[in-house]
Amino acid sequence: MLTYEELQYFAAFAACGTLTGVAEKFMISQPTITRAMKKAEETFGVPLFHRTKNSICLNENGEMAAEEIRLLLKQSDDMIARVRAHDRTARTISVGTAAAIELPGLVSRISRAFPEKAIATEPGLPEELEKGLEEDRYQLIVLPYDPTDLRRPGESGDSRAGALFARQIGEEHLMFFLPEGHPLADRRSLKLSDLNGENLLLFSTVGFWGEIVRRKMPDSRFLVQSERYTFEELIANSVLPCFATDLTLRGLHDMGGRRAVPISDPEVNVRYYLTCKASMRRKLAAVFQ
Amino acid sequence: MLTYEELQYFAAFAACGTLTGVAEKFMISQPTITRAMKKAEETFGVPLFHRTKNSICLNENGEMAAEEIRLLLKQSDDMIARVRAHDRTARTISVGTAAAIELPGLVSRISRAFPEKAIATEPGLPEELEKGLEEDRYQLIVLPYDPTDLRRPGESGDSRAGALFARQIGEEHLMFFLPEGHPLADRRSLKLSDLNGENLLLFSTVGFWGEIVRRKMPDSRFLVQSERYTFEELIANSVLPCFATDLTLRGLHDMGGRRAVPISDPEVNVRYYLTCKASMRRKLAAVFQ
DNA sequence: CCGGGTTACGCTCGGCGTAATTATT
């Protein structure tokens, strides 16, 4: 039977057409290649080459064998990659989250439940997260809605809903921060549409909030900042009205004298749901307490 | 990278569960298996075993790796088989024939056209032959009808008909052989239905003739003989009426005093058509002259 | 004669088996 190296030599010969070339490519002596080709021919048990005294090239069998060997080498590499990937996913829990910032307590809750596992968190849009959960790229995802709620608009007809298990783990509320002197700064509460048309500063690392406000305030322009430092600098050095959520506020001390005004639209007062496949509920029970 | 043997050892270990068992199965020393398993673990780069001081078994990664390796071994074997099959079909012409006996001149005609190729002939029913031609198991087939004749009943609507090329290469006529004194022995010609209900001896290596007569003589029973010697003995030592074709007669000297009576049904006076895929017509032109 | 393939030959070290070791039942 041919070794992995011999298969490589054969594939390389099909690509380059000369034994010397293959020897140089692999930095070994040329007779080794001669021997490998002989062994290949012997292994297949059929002629693979057309030979003259000082030249050699693949015949029709050889061309086919080369194609088959290329495939086999790929399959071999893929096999190892699959096992490695399997190992990796077995020792880490992948969490996808729609929340722009780390939900307080989420990671510690998981690491307490599975002390021996690594935790990989990754932000993403809800749609991508649901897809990733379906395809086992994530074991857990955080969604800004209850995916098991059948009254939920949109994909409520989706049969997958029944295959999920979800539980609320937090909430987040978007607010306006309006500079002193802004005509609406004194209001107890506002709707998104009240500021439609104005330019606003928005701190967000994912498009989740952006999508909502863009839909509800089609005439506004949003200065989206994903760098926290830049966002803070702009807060301090401008009089632009801006968005912030109660969760982002935790690390944000100075809003440049702006007044916080709650927003009444239900879309921007979200509840986060920690979600897993229903089939994984038992294994992940400790995470849900 | 793992050798073919090491992959086999791993697969065998997954099947038998003990290193000693694998060593015995392959009739090699047990430390060799230990080393092979170590090398496998090293190659994959992830733990594959759950070990105690004197026991070893596959962990979850190992189970997956074993499954992957089984697949790879199969792919490897299949690869070699495919190349061998490719070579075989390249150096032999496979001919499927519906004619019960060698059509005179067919083989010599092919070997004259392709002196360097081996010729493999194989009997079969027309339906199987057409399928085999379609799937390239045959390069040529002999059919008892013209497959390109669109007036032909049955699958005339079949679009494949246009993809075939056929040319008549012979014919064969079934006859009754009736013992002296049989009430119909003196007739110049008979129809199959004339003897419906009588038992008849039939020599045939394929079901082709059998199918026809069974359809046209539903009340008869046929004593089908595929052994030529047995058939001849029965001819000599019985007074059963029997079938024979003009082609089979060539080797048959003594019909036990029976009278030959031609059969007028068109179904049993067949013309044979040498057939190939239309796409192969050019390459096989020499066979068709 | 140079580029490329094959054959011959000697050496090295990868990998085998034997045997000793350790642990478990």
Add this chain to the structure above:
DNA sequence: AATAATTACGCCGAGCGTAACCCGG
């Protein structure tokens, strides 16, 4: 004590590189 895995060690031969050879352009 028996069974099973691992470790240690020495030997052998598969397989490498060097070198010589052959052939066609």
